[in-house]
Amino acid sequence: MIVQPNIDRLLIVAPSWIGDAVMASVMFRAARKACPDACISLASRPYLHPLLDGLPWFDRLEALEMGGLLGPVRAGRSLAAGRPDAVVLLPGSFRSAMMAWWTRAPLRIGTNRDGRGMLLTNPLPDADRSSPVSAIEQYRRIAEACFGEDAAADASLQLVATEDDEAEAHRVLGEEESPLLLVPGANREDKRWPVQHFAATADALHESHGLRPVITGAPGEADLAAELAAEINCDAIDAVAAGMKLGALKSVASRARLAIVNDTGPRHVAAAMGTPLVSLFGPTDHRWAHLPGIREHRLLGDPFLPEEVMADRHPERCGIDRITVGDVTVAARALLDAGTSRGN
Template structure:
């Protein structure tokens, strides 16, 4: 019998905190709805991510909660208790999240038994991170879902919904853009993951001059200066930060884009979920951590000849993201643009290109 019975009436799924991880967890939501079709499924997310996941057909209710602060654990436990779930599936790895679940009094608490938190769960799946390097985050979530829900296979396709409201917000944000456009996403949560702004500008200028596409530059409010630097180097580009883009509008923008060129950060996963072609740049973060099966993407690594037994995270100097030449990115972008405009469609996997790496590209199920 699976830890979460198929007769469960109320299921709470505690979602990851990072935007990209949250999107990579959407196959778990689909699996839960398929396994327990009559259950009321409630998703617990960080504020803002409820807007990102709005319209998801697998969840009945989203609860947005900021768990930070001294009282964060108690506040989280109180919110969970009010849901009165029969069972809860814990996706975050944090001890605090497991503690809040225990304090909530939820009868069935399933998650990974790691980082000394196994005693807080009623059902813990063993995980030795020293022997599991690297494992794709998507596969990591699917393993937990298969075990906890008692299913043998799960569709690994990511899911995001774009509403008409999102599309209207995107149209307003993209005012003045009438033809095809490419999105550049130069930000990232760590400086080491950010390809230089001037290199993004080189790529933007080349694609604009050679192919007549408009360049749209995205970033979070905290990445305002990076976005401004890229826009300064690309004539007639659009600065989405200055236009106040929201997550909902960003979904609509990326849905319409010809191509997204990005560092390994959240908007990559938005594009992947929406079937928009991608060129993704990896520095000292191994791409095998975030393998996404079945999507249209060219991965470019700082060291495409890194031996399989090495992990990019462990050799940051060798895998410094600034080592990626702009010419490789332009080549990859033009290859994708040529295939899209030739009518090959979106959302299909791509073959390897010069300077590109497809490590860990096997399909998870």
């Protein structure tokens, strides 16, 4: 392994997106297991701090600000003040490697892609992207190279709800203890199941199981959340309109009996909190975002697509709008009727 157990100061650079940051649990856990006495810092975009706060593997969270042409230089010099002995990069960008170079750490470890290997002391082989490989598996391989096979064996997802998260969730939900979590957004419109389908499913589950819908999403998805709330016939809670903070999503998910989600970051948050999921995929291939050890029904735009074919290359055939309300409702009821036990 590259990083020795007696290292003093270790800096890990987190991925930039919510789902990727959650899937990096395998790396964070491996670092602490392999280096129990090290001072471990995690550098991440500030908006992710409420999500990562509470995890037991870091001594401190550092704000990673890399905007602008000279952003990597400024960020690297700032992090250099902590005198890291090693920097482990999870982002695959050239800019992140430039930032690592400016920390002057003796070890700079990350995947060798986009011509950035010259900035790293230990460039690692990048994943073969000709077929879908989960980000978890990519992070596990980096963790194994850094800390050894045993340390990287546990790839389960983990997040921790803090007292502040619980208080914020209570502000939004009140005494609602077992809601239906709905996540209608995604970073691309073609990855969003139609709002009318979400509404019809929510109404059906309210009628059969008495679940009150809670709609969540990013601040930029406020109009989408409001549209869904207006389409639902029962009394839904619009957490976006309520201004719910990101960290509170952990607490809301932990309360939910079920989440119906597109392929987007809150799916990973809910999975890490043990929430049963109905996950909707199209036109992207579900194998890019495989999550191990969770209770989930995955519904695909084309469930009969041959295994050797990547869904991303057939957007019309694998469109998310091909998933029916009936199929989602049946999958949701199966999870609800199976009981409340949760796997993670």
